[in-house]
Amino acid sequence: MINHQFTILDAKSKSLKLRAERMANYVQAQILEAVSDDQELYYLFFYKGAFLTAKKTTKLRRHSFIERAFKQGHTYQAPHPFMNHLVTSNHSAKIINNKQLLRKLNQHFTKQEKAYILTFFESFISKKQLFNELKDMFYEDRRGGQLFSAYQIIRILKDFAPKHSFVKSLASDLIYKDFINMYQDREEALFQEDLIEAEKIMFHEPDRYFDQYVNQLTTENRTLEQSMLLYEQMKISPSKQVLNSLNQLLHQHFSDQESVDLLERLSRQRPFTPLHELLLRKYLDLKQIDRASLLLLQSNFELTTADMKQLHTSLNEMSPEELKIQPEALQNLLLKLFKQEPNSSDVLLNKCLICLLAQYELTDVHDWLEPLREVCGQLDVIQKFDRIYKMSEDLENMQPLGELYFEFKQWNQALDCFSMESELKPDEARPLKWLSKTYLEMGLKDESEAYQKMYVNLQKQA
Known part of the structure; x- marks a missing residue:
């Protein structure tokens, strides 16, 4: 089951219950918007799927990283399997303060990653403080003669504070001319040596760099990000190759129901026959015949012999009480099955x-049966139903009508018939026997x- 409620630990290691609202995936970052039981708004920050920390807020800074992520990134509304996967894979998440966050970034990330991650928090940490932190990192590299590393920090500063005079002057400094050309020409070295900038390019131009990004x-x-x-x-340009890759990832890392949920969401975006065929196989494997029948009603593709056999098996294993399928979809399904194997109907x-x-009502069922008569009209079960339909208003046939209802397990209708027969013929024992059986x-x-x-x-009085 996909759940949008979860728990993390606050700064004092106490449980904090949250309800996910929406999520953004944007250039290595995942941001989850959630609300507490007290209706307080939180943003949870993840880098490459790993939890960093969470921040409580009442408002966001305009043109912030969060705003950009939700406007330009891939966004998902709760509940959603991607959110569920993100949360469950970070089950020990704990909020840490800014000092602890800096220590964590220094210990586990490169200087460029640290600089980039810090820009996530401009709505919660003073922009001036963040700017000075990034500027210090730049000067440290430049003093150490690490010009390319320093220029990578400049690229991050350009996204963070593009109008700042300091950033503008550095970005055009001739000392970085070779690097500037490498970025402008998108040379191969860029994609090998600056993975943050490279991923920004690949994220925003998936059609051109899709295979490279994968x-x-x-x-x-x-x-998760690959999924x-x-x-x-698949939403932009569906293909069998992409679908097969997605299905393989879903099979390996998501539950069956999460996989079905994601594929169903895709199928609602645009028609794509291979996707519908895959969904059908998922439904059949999970014995979700109601969904399979609706899919077959809405889609126009041929069932394979294996599909037919699996459908027959699943339907035969279901009890009448479990057979809760929309009538039109059930009719369509039976027509497909009976045309292939009318004798097993x-x-x-x-x-x-x-x-x-x-x-x-009887009339509705009678109308529902009409298309099936052309395929298997001589079946005994259809003839029995027709007898019910003809006798339903005939008081002279209450007993045989009741027995037919009994055969179709329609107990209340059978009782009505046997009771009526007993009233009309109080000296006959047969209706009493059938009332007892019913x-x-x-x-x-x-x-x-x-x-x-x-x-x-x-019987004794007779």
Whole structure:
């Protein structure tokens, strides 16, 4: 089950219950917006799928990283399998303060990663403080003669404070001319040596760099982000290759129901026959025949022999009570099955009629049967139903009508018929016997025994 409620630890290691609202995936960052039981707004920050910290807020700074992430990134509304996966894979998440965050960044990330991650927090840490932190990192590299590393910090500063005079002067400094050309020309060295800038380019131009981006995420084992990239590509330009890659990731890292949920969301975006075929196989494997039947009603593709066999098996294993399928979808499904194997239809159609008679009027079921008559009109079960339909208003046939209703497990209708027959023919024992049998089938033992005694007494008087 996909749940949008979860718990993290606050700064004092106490449980904090949150309800996810929406999520953004944007250039190595994932930001989850959530609300507490006290209606306080939190933003949870992740880098490459790993939890960093969370911040409580009442408002966000305009043109902030968060605003950009939700406007330009891939966004998902709760509940959503991607959110669920992100939260459950970070089950020990704990809020840390800014000092602890800096220590964590220094210990576990490169200087460029640290600089980039710090820009996530401009709505919660003074922009001046963040700017000075990034500027100090730049000067440290430049003093150490690490010009390329220093220029990478400049690129991060350009996104963070593009109008700042300090940033403008550094960005055009001729000392960095070779690097400037490398970035402008998007040379191969850029994609090998500045992974943050490279990923910004690949993220914003997926059509051009899709395969390269997939390979990068695969190399770094960032399965959630890879799943989201494939998912978004399927929305833009669906293909069998992308679908197969996505399906493989979903099979390995998501539950069956999460996989189905994601594929269903995609199928609502635009029609794509291979996607519908894959969804059908998922439904059949999970024995979700109701969803399979609706999909077949809405889509136009041929069932394979294996699909037919699996559908037959699943339907035959279901009880009439479990057969809660929309009538039009059920009719369409049976037509496909019976056209291939009309001789195996009797038992299955009997089960379907039991289900439908319990929910709909006789006239509705009669109309529902019409298309099926062309395929299997000689079946015994159809002839029995037709007898019910013809006798339903005939008081002279209450007993045989009741027995037919009994055969179709329509207990209340059977009781009505046998009771009417008993009133019309009080000297006959047969209706009493059938009343006893019907009450017993309904689990009403006392009523069954009472009619059994009446039946025996009437038999003795005969």
